[in-house]
Amino acid sequence: AQKITQTQPGMFVQEKEAVTLDCTYDTSDQSYGLFWYKQPSSGEMIFLIYQGSYDEQNATEGRYSLNFQKARKSANLVISASQLGDSAMYFCAMRDVIIAGGTSYGKLTFGQGTILTVHP
Amino acid sequence: DAGVIQSPRHEVTEMGQEVTLRCKPISGHDYLFWYRQTMMRGLELLIYFNNNVPIDDSGMPEDRFSAKMPNASFSTLKIQPSEPRDSAVYFCASTRDPRRQPQHFGDGTRLSIL
Numbered sequence: 001a002q003k004i005t006q007t008q009p010g011m012f013v014q015e016k017e018a019v020t021l022d023c024t025y026d027t028s029d030q031s032y033g034l035f036w037y038k039q040p041s042s043g044e045m046i047f048l049i050y051q052g053s054y055d056e057q058n059a060t061e062g063r064y065s066l067n068f069q070k071a072r073k074s075a076n077l078v079i080s081a082s083q084l085g086d087s088a089m090y091f092c093a094m095r096d097v098i099i100a101g102g103t104s105y106g107k108l109t110f111g112q113g114t115i116l117t118v119h120p
Numbered sequence: 121d122a123g124v125i126q127s128p129r130h131e132v133t134e135m136g137q138e139v140t141l142r143c144k145p146i147s148g149h150d151y152l153f154w155y156r157q158t159m160m161r162g163l164e165l166l167i168y169f170n171n172n173v174p175i176d177d178s179g180m181p182e183d184r185f186s187a188k189m190p191n192a193s194f195s196t197l198k199i200q201p202s203e204p205r206d207s208a209v210y211f212c213a214s215t216r217d218p219r220r221q222p223q224h225f226g227d228g229t230r231l232s233i234l
Contacts, residue, residue: 035222045225100175106218110163
């Protein structure tokens with residue numbers, strides 16, 4: 001079974017500093033994908049970044065980058081130049097593969113989340 | 121493009137009542153997912169459709185929960201009868217390809233069962 005672990009219930013960072021949110025995963029699959037989502041206090045789920053297990057380079061999207069260490073099974077999110085609007089819950093998720101009717105499908109398993117607070 | 125649209129945004133009802141949550145996925149997305157989010161259990165996948173057909177409903181908690189997708193642009197999640205422990209935020213999400221594309225979430229329905 002897939003498992004995602006986010007060991008930091010809460011993190012604090014000063015505005016304009018960088019912060020790393022940890023995510024480790026456990027899988028026996030060779031092909032998998034890792035996603036990060038942001039959930040602000042308003043409640044919506046916002047997709048941030050994706051890393052495929054066969055992608056050779058770490059994913060980047062603006063101020064977000066993913067520190068992907070395959071051997072360690074970790075996919076940490078790095079947010080550079082933090083802004084007050086980055087204060088939110090952050091979820092790491094892994095794409096799981098299920099087989100139904102001879103066809104493979106993907107579904108997400110989410111970690112418990114990390115609450116990030118950015119201080120001015 | 122419009123995102124995933126869920127209704128209602130908030131629902132407060134009494135125990136024993138039937139509750140129907142609605143979802144319109146993004147046009148062209150063949151995969152639709154229903155999730156439940158609670159403090160205790162986090163985000164849980166309830167059921168997942170591909171081309172309007174349920175693929176995996178192993179997350180549906182019990183027979184009181186049912187989900188349908190009568191066409192590519194509409195899905196419902198029904199709870200009958202509702203119980204206080206069903207209180208949660210229910211999200212609908214859709215994607216073109218769950219293996220490589222992100223799932224796009226609706227704003228959720230905050231359900232309170234009194």
